[in-house]
Amino acid sequence: MTLDDLVGRPGAWLAAATGPQVVVSSRIRLARNLAGLAFPGWAGPEECVRIQDSLWTVLGKARILQPSFRVDLAATSPVDRDFLRERHLISNELAQKTQGSSLVMREDERLSVMVNEEDHLRLQAMSPGFHLGELWTAIDELDSTLEGSLSYAFSGRLGYLTACPTNVGTGLRASVMAHLPGLRLINEIEPVVKGLVKIGLAVRGLQGEGTEAFGNMFQISNQTTLGESEQVIIERLEQIVNEVETHEKNARARLMEQRESRVRDFVGRAFGVLSNACVLASNESLELLSALRLGVELGRVKGMEVGDVNRLVVETQPGHLQKAVGRGLSPDERDEARAVAVRKAIRRASIQ
């Protein structure tokens, strides 16, 4: 397998899906470090390479990661890194690293490990839909396997030790990506987001930390990693996200009852522009694809599945567009390539 083999297929976190889904994808990651060794931020390049080599050996033996595929960051181009970041396989931070840092992933992308990001190990499980429980089972198995061969930096009082104090304890971050166009259209998104922040959750955009929620995509995750068990953290997040999902569904029902023509107009315009634009900027595209997705979920747009829209969300990002043509593109060229990709994907769809 090579990186190019990923180009033609949907990313795991937004893979093909059918039927309405407020929760588009779920993700869990665990931060782990090796006892007695400098954390990546302190280790020199040579030490990082040595640590990476030893970790590759252990990861290569973990059955749950097989068949696995390895990407050495030192061997990637800037476009490769954008591409991996857009698939949520590597973080913004890992995308800036080179020698001594790498990604080891199961070929299906659903289970992966970032080596020498901020921590020695960042285990990550992700899937489309709302499946935090299953992801926990998988990542916990990978973690236990690794713990059998590695000596983790661990404190009996604090738990797992990590480079950033906000991760100390469980080292766990569970998150879901929720698509909330109904709450946005009904002007209730702000109080909902504020409420989530108030009870200690983090709410971010499509690309995680520091990004805006374009396309009505909200990443909701736990902030607290200390003093609670993994199960408690995950179950509470699940419970709250269930409530958000109910709010969103109610908002959509109210919209369809009280302002149907407004919703039809919102979806219709997006469909019309996506079908006919020749230049599409990235953020505008996300907004329009959000409306298209709502249209598919409400049965207004036929001939297209939610998964097709998800796929477009991933594949119209800069790195994906450039990987697809196999060369770098200027921002203007990307906007044209994005419009072409969208028009092609939407061609067989129709609006009711």
Next chain:
Amino acid sequence: MTLDDLVGRPGAWLAAATGPQVVVSSRIRLARNLAGLAFPGWAGPEECVRIQDSLWTVLGKARILQPSFRVDLAATSPVDRDFLRERHLISNELAQKTQGSSLVMREDERLSVMVNEEDHLRLQAMSPGFHLGELWTAIDELDSTLEGSLSYAFSGRLGYLTACPTNVGTGLRASVMAHLPGLRLINEIEPVVKGLVKIGLAVRGLQGEGTEAFGNMFQISNQTTLGESEQVIIERLEQIVNEVETHEKNARARLMEQRESRVRDFVGRAFGVLSNACVLASNESLELLSALRLGVELGRVKGMEVGDVNRLVVETQPGHLQKAVGRGLSPDERDEARAVAVRKAIRRASIQ
């Protein structure tokens, strides 16, 4: 003939046309008053009715106005008046009048007379395209005919006397409606408009005085009515409009050469929104129809003629929408009816 007979057909000023036309329509009007009688603003209601009766008799005999059709403003509903205003058959001012004011028009709408607007008589000739010379011939014939039976208020020194001093002299206002999307897209519309104003022309929007140029439609007319012959006024306007037309054509050519994808995008988006919107506000609709019109003229939009777009411009106005359904509509209902009318008209068109 009744007012309702006009509903199903295109207005004269924007009637069916084929091929690109920067100048969409032309119009000439003459202000005339009767000697020895109070102007409409000073005459009481009874005097206005008496004057109107005598004018109806004379107008009824003018051959060039036959077959003619008469609309007594007192017998019209607010919707009727909007409808007539939108067809440019009556002015904003006449639309506010009732008893003693009327419209006498040739059934083809191309020649008409407003009775007791600001002046006793406002003769008006209009046609699609750029035909000021022919309009002058027609309106001059009507004027001469009427002058044979009526005694006009006339000063040997000043010329024709009118209610507003800005019309004294020839009483003539010649105007063209120019569609200038190229100059707008290339950001040169402002200097062009400023230049026109500087040389003494008036530049207004689609609905004349006090209206904005929505949909890139600019009404260009003479300001001066005194001290020059009708021919000089008309020829100068023709000459300047010819220059504007050249500027617009050059702008379009430059756009297609240098920024073709921008133009394709502009037209495509408008086509997409017009084909799929369920709610269309009036001004937005004019802007989108302007882009559609450009698309038809550039050959990007097939299955539709420029005249079809012109017709939509007229028929999606509030009065027309309401006349078409035969009842009053709320603003929200109008925006929905407008979207329905546009979708229906554009259904058989396609984009290249």
